[in-house]
Structures are given as structure tokens and as C-alpha cells.
Amino acid sequence: MTTKPSQGAGVSWPTLFVGMSLVLPLLGILLSGLFHDPHDLGNPLEDKAAPRFALPVLDDGKLLSLEDLNGKPAVINFWATWCQSCPMEHPVLEEAAREYGDRVQFVGIAYEDKKERLSAWLRQANRGRPSAYPTLIDIGGKAAVAYGVYGVPETYFLDATGTIRAKKTGPFLPYVDPASDGRLELRRIIEGLL
Amino acid sequence: MRQQTPAIALIGLLLVPSAFAQTPRWADDRGEGGSEQQLRELGDNVIDTIGPASGPALSGEALAARTEALASEIRCPVCQGQSVQASTAEAARNMKSQIEALVAAGYSDDEVLRYFEASYGEFIRMMPRAEGFNLLVWLIPGLAMLLGALATWQAITRLGSRRRRQPAAADSTAPKHRDPAEEFNEEDRELLPWLEQVRKELEAEGG
Numbered sequence A: 001m002t003t004k005p006s007q008g009a010g011v012s013w014p015t016l017f018v019g020m021s022l023v024l025p026l027l028g029i030l031l032s033g034l035f036h037d038p039h040d041l042g043n044p045l046e047d048k049a050a051p052r053f054a055l056p057v058l059d060d061g062k063l064l065s066l067e068d069l070n071g072k073p074a075v076i077n078f079w080a081t082w083c084q085s086c087p088m089e090h091p092v093l094e095e096a097a098r099e100y101g102d103r104v105q106f107v108g109i110a111y112e113d114k115k116e117r118l119s120a121w122l123r124q125a126n127r128g129r130p131s132a133y134p135t136l137i138d139i140g141g142k143a144a145v146a147y148g149v150y151g152v153p154e155t156y157f158l159d160a161t162g163t164i165r166a167k168k169t170g171p172f173l174p175y176v177d178p179a180s181d182g183r184l185e186l187r188r189i190i191e192g193l194l
Numbered sequence B: 001m002r003q004q005t006p007a008i009a010l011i012g013l014l015l016v017p018s019a020f021a022q023t024p025r026w027a028d029d030r031g032e033g034g035s036e037q038q039l040r041e042l043g044d045n046v047i048d049t050i051g052p053a054s055g056p057a058l059s060g061e062a063l064a065a066r067t068e069a070l071a072s073e074i075r076c077p078v079c080q081g082q083s084v085q086a087s088t089a090e091a092a093r094n095m096k097s098q099i100e101a102l103v104a105a106g107y108s109d110d111e112v113l114r115y116f117e118a119s120y121g122e123f124i125r126m127m128p129r130a131e132g133f134n135l136l137v138w139l140i141p142g143l144a145m146l147l148g149a150l151a152t153w154q155a156i157t158r159l160g161s162r163r164r165r166q167p168a169a170a171d172s173t174a175p176k177h178r179d180p181a182e183e184f185n186e187e188d189r190e191l192l193p194w195l196e197q198v199r200k201e202l203e204a205e206g207g
Helices: A013-034 A085-105 A115-125 A139-147 A182-193 B004-020 B037-044 B045-050 B060-073 B090-104 B110-118 B132-172 B193-204
Strands: A054-056 A063-067 A074-079 A103-112 A135-137 A154-159 A163-167
Touching: A013 A163, A054 A135, A085 A103, A085 A115, A085 A163, A085 A182, A103 A115, A103 A154, A103 A182, A103 B060, A115 A135, A139 B045, A139 B110, B037 B090, B045 B060, B045 B110, B060 B090, B060 B110, B090 B110
Parallel strands: A074 A103, A103 A135
Antiparallel strands: A054 A063, A074 A154, A154 A163
16 A cells, blocks of 8 residues: 655745755754864963963962063963862972973962962972972952963963963873873973973 | 735844843943052953043942943853853852952943953853854844744634635535545545445444
8 A cells, every 4th residue: 555645745945945044054053063162162362462460479478470470481370279180280280390490480370269278288289398380379360360261270371472372271181191191281382382 | 014024023133132232221320530449459451451441430339230230241151151140159259359340440341341351252241242153143033933923924824714715615516415535535535445344234233
């Protein structure tokens, strides 16, 4: 037994065209979203002058400003004691800061944190050794907003003129696999600034 | 009139984004004099990004109302789809304090939005600008509603005209006792012999 389509089920070509011209672009937008990392929001400050700041240093309370870093490349790392991956990233940054010494200025900016917690955290993380770079306290989160920080850790790379050249969202983690080793990635970015 | 209706609806649709782009009612509700202290607290970066405040300082209820309204337009960057006003996160509270300081110092709504947009991009706006590719976000829902309304209207009109035709046909041409076979389509007609056989069997059993 054969079946035939009923007469009333046909769709006119103009209706189909209008429907498709609405549905297909929407489908395209949704499909492109599948291949885009929603957390990757870009960096509007790339190749622009780094926002100025003047924040107290954790150790002595003296103000350290962006102008104090100028003249050599800088690595500005926003972090916090409550951040899950920061304990794993900290040794990577410490090691790099010691390796590059005076050639690159490393700065940590504590995000939404307290002085007492920060001091205790750093003492434990550095195992009694002094930090290789200063930590600044971002009171009221003004520096974080100025740099467009979404979460911690986030690291900004400035060239010698104080221009932001790169941004890393997430931690630099030490892995054995060279393709995903954060230590190598960090050095690669810094070498690009020198 | 039929042709004018979609045109009027389309014009109305195009006016929707501009209605949202209007200056809020509190835009001119400003207080007296600027505050150098507030500007200093905001830091040099604010001046670097959006320049000096374009208006006089604001305080009191007007300041609170404008801060809340602006905080509702700015996205909390560490939250999921929440505005700074709606979120209880510390980052949102910090941002709201900065919004308040900027408004108090005399910055306009547009200047405050530009300040946050400079570092976070357009993502920070809860409502994207109605321009370029973003226009699709504004136009497609309205366009879809318009087309849906047109399709519904067309379907209702077609149904109405069909109903008007059917009674007229019934009055003039329809026989009083129609052959059931005429009401079946081709596929159903293949079943007619079987139907006839069932009827005969039922009559035989009954009779």
C-alpha cells in the first residue's frame, strides 16, 4: 500500500524563504558559539598604555606605582589567597622572577584579600624565604577594575614603555608535557617583551 | 489599510532601540559643585581614561538613585549574567562603590559606562549598544513577532473565508444524502470494500 502526501501540507516558497532567512543566521550564530570559549573575552587593553596605579606594598605599606616599573618589562599578576590554582602558580612566578632578576619587574596585586591572610599565605608558600617580587594590596579593587580583571589569577605583560602586550587568563601551571607547561609559556611571553 | 499595518509596525520596531537610548530621567538631577577629594580617591587612571568630569557633583538621594540605575546597567564580571546592582559578590560591591564615586564626582552615565568598557569591553554592558551586528539582537525578536503576527492574521483570514464559502456551497449544491465515498480520500476508498463487508456481516448477525 502506498501513501501520498495530503494536499494541505505543502509550504509555499516565499514562506520557506522568509523562515530560512531568519532561522539560518540564528543557527549560524548559535553554532559559532559552540566553537568559542565563553571565558575568553579578549583584552580591550592590548597594545594600549597600562592603567596607572599606586598601591601599598604588603611588606612596608609604601606606595608602588606603575611609573616605578617603567623602563623595563613588567609582569603584573593578580592573585588571591582564596584562589584555588594560585598556590600551584606561585612557585612558577617566583622561579621566573629570580631567573630574570633585574631585567623584568614582577609585581603581584592581591585581589579582594586581607593583609594578615596574605602575609601568612606568602610565608607558607615561600617556605620562609623572602618573596622574589613585591605584592601590592588593591584596596577597593580599583586596579583590578582598571585592568579588566574577571577572576584570579590573571597576568598582564607590559613592555618597557608601559604598554600592555599580552594577558594570560588562568594560571601558569608546571606540567611535564612541554606543550602545556606554564613555565615554558611564561618564558615565551617574557622573551617577547625583551 | 492592510498594506499600511506592517509598515507602521516596522517603524514602531525601529523606534524601540532609540527609546532605550534616551537619556534617563535623572540625568539632569545634579547637585552643586565638584569634589577634588572624590577625584583623588578615584585615581589617576579615571582621568587618563575618560578625562575630567563633565558635570557638577551629585549627592543624597539623587546620587543613590543614579548609582543604582547605572549599577543595573553594568555587568558583574565575576558573576553569571548578573548586574553589579543584583550581585552580592565583593567584586560587584567594589564596582558599585566606584560607580558611586564617579557619579558623585560629576561623571555622566555615558562617561561611567565608557570607563568600565575601556577595560572590560562591551561585555560589561548589560544591554549591548544598538548598533552594527548588535542590531540583530534588537531587531530579530521584534521582526519575528511581526512575522508571527502577520502569519497568524493570514491564517485567520484564510480560515474565515473558507468557512464563509462552505455554508454557501451547502445551501446551493450539496445533495441531502451524500454518498459516503465522496467524503473519503483516495487512500480511504481502498478500505470501502472491507467496510461494506463488515456492514454485511453485522446485518447478517443482526438479521
